[in-house]
Amino acid sequence: MDRIPILRMGHLLLVTIQIDLYDRLATNLETDLVQMVNKTEAKGVLIDISALSIVDSFMGRILGNIGSMSKIMDAETVVVGMQPAVAITLIELGLELKGVHTALNVEKGMELLKDKIGNYDEDLTDDDENSTE
């Protein structure tokens, strides 16, 4: 069965959505992510949607669900890379993506996540500082 890969990096889970998702793929991602949060004790989830040309109410709901479910599992979710046209459309449609944090790009999303969960894992913060600076 088709699946969107979930990468683990320390206490973070990274997902890059590169194709327009059909429904089954999106619901699979939702389930997989929550299970991965549980299995890996992840503290943060970063979802890159820069390749998505549209986000309809279904996809919006999936993103919201991932955010809420992760929250209950004690993990923060950041959605990054939304295209401007997608943001305009989402708001006119009436979707506000409550429950998920957003950031302009992966880099800013990582910073946001680190801020949110920063104190949790000193090693992770150190590693990242070494590799990016």
Add this chain to the structure above:
Amino acid sequence: MMMKIVLSKDRMTIEREQDVVPFRNRVKEYAVKIGMSVVNQTKLITAASELVRNMLKYADGGIVLIEVLSQGRDSGIRLVFSDNGPGIKDISLAMKDGFSTGKSLGIGLPGTKRLVNEFEIKSTVGEGTTVSIIKWKNG
């Protein structure tokens, strides 16, 4: 009111969830062909996606007519979604923000209407529903 002239017609049968993405891509092709801006394209495709989902959810699918229109100097895309589903009992209620009989967010119809320039819905209980939307290139 200027005359709307149909420049081309295409139709697609929607039967399964897997038909949604190819359908969206087809709509996008036409929108790109007439030179619609990215924002308007995104609005049209999102509206199309909402309506096609409704059709699958409530009526097990249906047929979508894709037309390229011209009106004066403007051109646009008209999509007509027809299904033989249960129909909508109270259309004005269905068009209210926050209303849904399914387990969605209830933003489907009113949200979709906001994304397009023209929106028409006709429904007969027991016979089916037809939704017609138009997005103008410069609308």
